[in-house]
Amino acid sequence: MNNRAGSFLWNLRQFSTLVPTSKTIRLYSLGLCRPKIIYSSWNLRNLLLNNLDNSMLSSIRYLFQYALIFKPGGDDFQRKGIRTLAVLSAERLLCPRKLSFDSKHSVFSDEELKKINLHHENSDKGVLIKETRPPTVTVSKLCRECNSLSDVLDSFSKAPTFPSSNYFSAMWTIAKRMSNDQKRFEKQLMFNHPAFNQLCEHVMREAKIMRYDHLMFSFLAVVKLGIPQNTLLVQTLLRVVQERINECDEKCLSVLSAVLEAMEPCKNVDVLRAGLRILVEQQVWNIERVFTLQAVMKCIGKDAPDSLKKKLEMKALRELDRFSLLNSQRMFEVLAAMNYRSVVLLNECSKMVVGNIHGCPLKILLNILQSCRDLRYYNVDLFKGIADYVTTTFDIWKLKQVLFLLISFENLGFRPVALMDLVMKRVVDEPGLLNAKSVISLLHVYSSLSHFNKCQTQAFLEVMTSALTGYLHHISSENLLCAVCSFCSMNHFPLAPINQLLKKDIIKELLMSDFEIRMDTNRNKVLSFSDTDVIASTNIERIAVLCVPRSVYCLDSTHPRGFLAVKMRHLKLMGFRVILINNWEMEKLEMKEAITFLKTEIYSSKTLPTVDVNLQSTC
Incomplete structure (x- = not known):
């Protein structure tokens, strides 16, 4: 009996050396939250022998690599791996799991110990999950609860959650709803916010372990928010995306293309773009969405290999029957970005655009015409279709909008006769619509295309002369020279502009060119x-x-x-x-x-x- 008691007390002393007596640290999942330090002054010997007066947290678990297990029938002991050791609260006692004593010499019987263990496990599991797993904060929830970029950072500083990429995605979603001036002001507040640097550090730490789609969306948000490209955050994300590019699925491929399109050239960007080209060449036939295909085509750049451009063209031709109107409109800009003139693709998309042109926004029409000029693609049916649409809906267009289209047509060498006649009539009827820029541009277009109308040309030139005379002291010498040159090309010689141009100081300024x-x-x-x-x-x-x-x-x-x-x-x-x-x-x-x-x-x-x-x- 004395031997058993001596052995029992000796083993208790051994346990006391294994259990920390000063402080313990709880690390949250993935180590992404601040460590929470819990101080205590207990050890296992005091737990078993004293009156349990010290208050303890029931949710703490201590990890042991090895622990001592007693055999109930002998004096010796053995080492055996044990996973966890639960610590009980002040109201109840709990022996370590898989640690058994002889029922004759233990404080509680086996049945009582089983009840205590079961009750503690059921109650402790809920508390552990509740304390170590903070509630998930999604992008949609942040967008609903926050009205500014600073609100999102405030939410992060109160309770950081994984993944931190959600906060950047939420900030970009909120920023898209703002005006340009408000967005500029909010970005400045974001950079000065005390939690901004901490958020950047969290994202850099999580970059290698977060899901790849989360990584790509956060990368896109970082770039769109205007964080400088030479910062450690952007360069870190660039390198991690390079390392994990094989994880890129179709959705991530589209996002990565948008990111690269928005970034300035640098070594890391060039390497990532080269990796994207290799990946696209391998996966081009597996791309299912036309939008993703066009995003990739636009991103690979003008200096991509001709073999890759040809392969992408063949894939686009294969998907022609699935092209929507928006896909057809966008294909012009995509091919211009590739610097690849696919006449077959352009012809098919032109038919789609002309057949569904009603309601087409001005921005898309201008992009189509500019892309045609870049690609040296001259489709008279397409140009005539756009001009006829604007002519038939002329009353809903502003003079400034029509002028943009006329400039695009002039760049292509196309003269929309009916549209130019209508513009002449509007200028004669409403001369108050003209400003200095519109006068210079209209004179250039009409003189370059040599457009005359028997009924309205003379009245048009007189109105333009009167408008230009009113701005003589407000336009530059070069613009004045261009305007007078345009008048002369149209066989019209207004005295006031010519006299102004022939002044010594104007001539001297024009001759003092670089x-x-x-x-x-x-x-x-x-x-x-x-x-x-x-x-x-x-x-x-x-x-x-x-x-x-x-x-x-x-x-x-x-x-x-x-x-x-x-x-x-x-x-x-x-x-x-x-x-x-x-x-x-x-x-x-x-x-x-x-x-x-x-x-x-x-x-x-x-x-x-x-x-x-x-x-x-x-x-």
Whole structure:
């Protein structure tokens, strides 16, 4: 009997060394909330032998790698792995699980211990779950309860929950409902909020363990909220998305495309875009939604391999029968972003657009026309369909809206006769609608397309002259020059604008352009304008550098066409040496190469043969 009692007390001392006596730390799930420290001054020996006066929390569980288990029939003991040890409250006693004593020598009988264990497990489980798992906060709940970005951050600071990405997604959803000015103000408050840095840290810690779709939506929200791209948060998300890109499903593919489209080029963005191209090439035939396909096509960029562009074109052609009206309207912009002119796709989408054009918003019409220009796609039926729709619904359009369309048509070289006649009539009937910008733009469009109407042209020109005269002191010298040039092209010569243009200060301002370079006749040194004023005896050569597109030349040659030839002739008569720079060649060069090329052309003693021949033939 004495041996049993001695062995029992010795074992109790061993347990007391295993149980912490100063403090314990409860870590919430995934370690994403603040650690909660619970102080206590108990040990297992006091628990079994004293009067249990100390208050204890019933929800604490201590994890043991090994614990001692007594055999009821002998003096020895053995080690055995035990999962958890529950601590009872001050009102009830609980022995460790799987820890058994001889019923003859224990404080309670086996039946009483079983009842205590069962009662404690049932009551303790609910308390543990309630304390360690905070209530889930969803994006929709945050959007309902919060009215500003700061409200979302306040909610996060009170009780952070996993995943933290929900808070960024909620902030972006709320920001989309705001006006631009309010959004700008709210973003500034967001950056200055004390919980903002803490939220960023949580998102960076959770990035590798949160679901991939949560990661992508939070990444999109971070980018859309305007968080600078060079911050640690954005760069961390970029790297994690790269590492986990194989987890990308179709929905994530669409979100990732939207993210990359909104970001500026940098090394991490370029690497991620390259990874997206590889992923798309592998999964292109498995994409089910047309919207996702178009988002991917728009994102891969102009420098994507032609083989990938061709594969995406074939996938889009396969899905043509599933195209909605919105898909057809959007395809123009998508192909322009790829810089890939698929005539078959464009023709089919044009038919869909023209057949369902009523009610089409102005923004979509302008995007279609701009994309056609970028792709050099000239579909007269499409242009005529858009022009006829605007003509038949002319009364519901503002003059400013119609002017935007006319500018787009002029860029394409298309003259919508009926629409331009209606605009003429409205300008004559309501001259008060004109402002300085609309006057300059209308004159440019009508002179460029050389549009005349026997009944209204003269009245139209008089109204435009009167409107321009009222803005003579409010427009720039360059705009005045463009307006007078447009009038002259239409065989109209208004005295007031011309007299204003011929004033010395206007001419001096127009001649003091940067489109001019002055250097010595030996072409060794470029002189500033102050130097040329001081050194009057120095022989000076004036050089005009013109950067021109391919369209100013005759087809398959470097022979200048009409307007460029006239400009070059006039510059030569004014004493300039003309240097033509082809912009499509400059775009292929790096900055250093472009600078070297320009220096070579400017300082070179040779002259362009085609320029001289053209000037001699036109003088």
